Amino acid sequence: MNTSTHYENKIFEGQKLIGFDYQFYYFVLLALQLKKDESIGYEDKDDVQLDKGDGSTILFQLKHSSQRKKNGEIINLSSLDDDLWHTLYNWAKQVKTKNNFLDKHSFVLVSNKNHNDNEFISLHNDFNNDNNLDKAKRKLSSILSSTNSKTILKKIEEVINLNDDKLSLFLKKIKIFLNKDDIVTEIKKSLYDNFHIREKFIDKFFNDLYAQLKIASFEAIKSEKKYILTKNEFTAIFDSCYHATVNKTRLPKRIFEEITPPANLEQLNFARQLIDIRAVMTDSQRKDKRLIRYCIEMLKADKYIKYWLKETAITSIDLKYYEEDCRATWNNIFDSVYREIENQLYIGVNIDKLEEEIIKNSIQVVDKVREVNLSMPDYNSTLGIEFNNGFFWLLSNELKIGWHYDWERMYKKQ
Structure with a gap:
C-alpha cells in the first residue's frame, strides 16, 4: 500500500x-x-x-x-x-x-x-x-x-x-x-x-x-x-x-451483616501474595487473625462499592478514576521502595541473591500502602483507612497490583 x-x-x-x-x-x-x-x-x-x-x-x-x-x-x-x-x-x-x-x-x-x-x-x-x-x-x-x-x-x-x-x-x-x-x-x-x-x-x-x-x-x-x-x-x-456530579455529599454509610471470610482464604491471590512475602504467617495464630481482618476489609470494600453504585452515590466513571488514583499511588510507592533493588539488578546482580532484601522491601510497600487514605473523585472527604486498605487488597486479589518486586511473573502466569 x-x-x-x-x-x-x-x-x-x-x-x-x-x-x-x-x-x-x-x-x-x-x-x-x-x-x-x-x-x-x-x-x-x-x-x-x-x-x-x-x-x-x-x-x-x-x-x-x-x-x-x-x-x-x-x-x-x-x-x-x-x-x-x-x-x-x-x-x-x-x-x-x-x-x-x-x-x-x-x-x-x-x-x-x-x-x-x-x-x-x-x-x-x-x-x-x-x-x-x-x-x-x-x-x-x-x-x-x-x-x-x-x-x-x-x-x-x-x-x-x-x-x-x-x-x-x-x-x-x-x-x-x-x-x-x-x-x-x-x-x-x-x-x-x-x-x-x-x-x-x-x-x-x-x-x-x-x-x-x-x-x-x-x-x-x-x-x-x-x-x-x-x-x-x-x-x-x-x-x-x-x-455524582451536582449533588455530591458524603458517601452513605451502611452496617453490613457479619462478613465471614471464605474457607479457601489462604488460596486467594491477595492472601498468597502476603503469605509469600511473610507479611502474614500461616503458622502463627496472631498472623492468621490479621489475614482474616484483611480479608474482611477487602470484602467490606467490595460490598460498599456495589452498594454505592446501586444507590447511584457514585458512577462507574467515579470508580474508574478512584482505581486509577490507587494504582498510581501504589506505583509511586513501589518505584520508591524498590529503587535500590533496581540499581543492583541494573549492574548485573542476580535477582535470586536479592530475595531476602526484596522480602523486606515488599513488606515496606505493604506498610506504606496501608497508610494511604484517598477520596472518591469530587468528594471532599476521604474514604477512610479501612476502606482504602480493603480496596488495595481487592486490587491485589485481582492481580492489578502486587508487593514482591517480581509479583507479575510469580502470580499472573499461574
Missing part, C-alpha cells in the same frame, strides 16, 4: 468513527426528551429509534459528513446524494415488504449537511403543502432521469415504484433535518434549559452521562442484546450522574 492510499484510508476510517459518534450524540439528545412510556433504541431497527407510548415508532437515520466546501462550510445534501437515496431506499423496502408498516412507523433523516436546491426536499415540501401526488411523481421521475448511476437509479426506483397510497403516506411521514452539526451544544443547552444543571457542572455532567450511556450500549451490543432504554432506565442513569 502506497503512502497516499494509506493516508486516504486513515481519513476514511476517521470519518466513519465520527459518523458513529454523531449517531450516539443524537441518541443522547433524544434520550433527554423521552416521555413517560417511551423508549429509545440504538442500532436496532435503525440507527436510532423512538418507540412511542401509543405503539408507534420513529426511525432515525443519521448521516454525517466531514467534507467541506472551499469556504469552509459543510457540503450540501444534493438531489442525487447517496446518503439521501440510500436512506429512502431502505425505508421504502420496508414499506413495500412489511404489511401495514406505515401504520405504525414514521421516518426522520438527520444530517450535518446543508440544504441548497435539493429537488427531493423541494418536492417533499410541496407535496406536504398541496397533496399533489402526480406532481411529486413527475419530479421524482425528473430526478431519476438526471443520473446515470445504476446504484442511485435502483434506489430512486424503489421509492417511485411504491403504489400511490403507500407513496403518498410515505412522503407524509418523512421529516428531514439538515445543518444539524453541533449536537453536543444542543445536548448541553438542554441540560441547562430543561434540567437546570448549573453551568459550572455542565461539561462534567455531560461527560459522565455520555460515558454511562456509552458503556451501557457497549455491554449490551457486546452481549448481542438490543440496546433499548426506557424512560425509567434513562432516569436512573441521569440521577446517578446528578448525584
Whole structure:
C-alpha cells in the first residue's frame, strides 16, 4: 500500500468513527426528551429509534459528513446524494415488504449537511403543502432521469415504484433535518434549559452521562442484546450522574451483616501474595487473625462499592478514576521502595541473591500502602483507612497490583 492510499484510508476510517459518534450524540439528545412510556433504541431497527407510548415508532437515520466546501462550510445534501437515496431506499423496502408498516412507523433523516436546491426536499415540501401526488411523481421521475448511476437509479426506483397510497403516506411521514452539526451544544443547552444543571457542572455532567450511556450500549451490543432504554432506565442513569456530579455529599454509610471470610482464604491471590512475602504467617495464630481482618476489609470494600453504585452515590466513571488514583499511588510507592533493588539488578546482580532484601522491601510497600487514605473523585472527604486498605487488597486479589518486586511473573502466569 502506497503512502497516499494509506493516508486516504486513515481519513476514511476517521470519518466513519465520527459518523458513529454523531449517531450516539443524537441518541443522547433524544434520550433527554423521552416521555413517560417511551423508549429509545440504538442500532436496532435503525440507527436510532423512538418507540412511542401509543405503539408507534420513529426511525432515525443519521448521516454525517466531514467534507467541506472551499469556504469552509459543510457540503450540501444534493438531489442525487447517496446518503439521501440510500436512506429512502431502505425505508421504502420496508414499506413495500412489511404489511401495514406505515401504520405504525414514521421516518426522520438527520444530517450535518446543508440544504441548497435539493429537488427531493423541494418536492417533499410541496407535496406536504398541496397533496399533489402526480406532481411529486413527475419530479421524482425528473430526478431519476438526471443520473446515470445504476446504484442511485435502483434506489430512486424503489421509492417511485411504491403504489400511490403507500407513496403518498410515505412522503407524509418523512421529516428531514439538515445543518444539524453541533449536537453536543444542543445536548448541553438542554441540560441547562430543561434540567437546570448549573453551568459550572455542565461539561462534567455531560461527560459522565455520555460515558454511562456509552458503556451501557457497549455491554449490551457486546452481549448481542438490543440496546433499548426506557424512560425509567434513562432516569436512573441521569440521577446517578446528578448525584455524582451536582449533588455530591458524603458517601452513605451502611452496617453490613457479619462478613465471614471464605474457607479457601489462604488460596486467594491477595492472601498468597502476603503469605509469600511473610507479611502474614500461616503458622502463627496472631498472623492468621490479621489475614482474616484483611480479608474482611477487602470484602467490606467490595460490598460498599456495589452498594454505592446501586444507590447511584457514585458512577462507574467515579470508580474508574478512584482505581486509577490507587494504582498510581501504589506505583509511586513501589518505584520508591524498590529503587535500590533496581540499581543492583541494573549492574548485573542476580535477582535470586536479592530475595531476602526484596522480602523486606515488599513488606515496606505493604506498610506504606496501608497508610494511604484517598477520596472518591469530587468528594471532599476521604474514604477512610479501612476502606482504602480493603480496596488495595481487592486490587491485589485481582492481580492489578502486587508487593514482591517480581509479583507479575510469580502470580499472573499461574
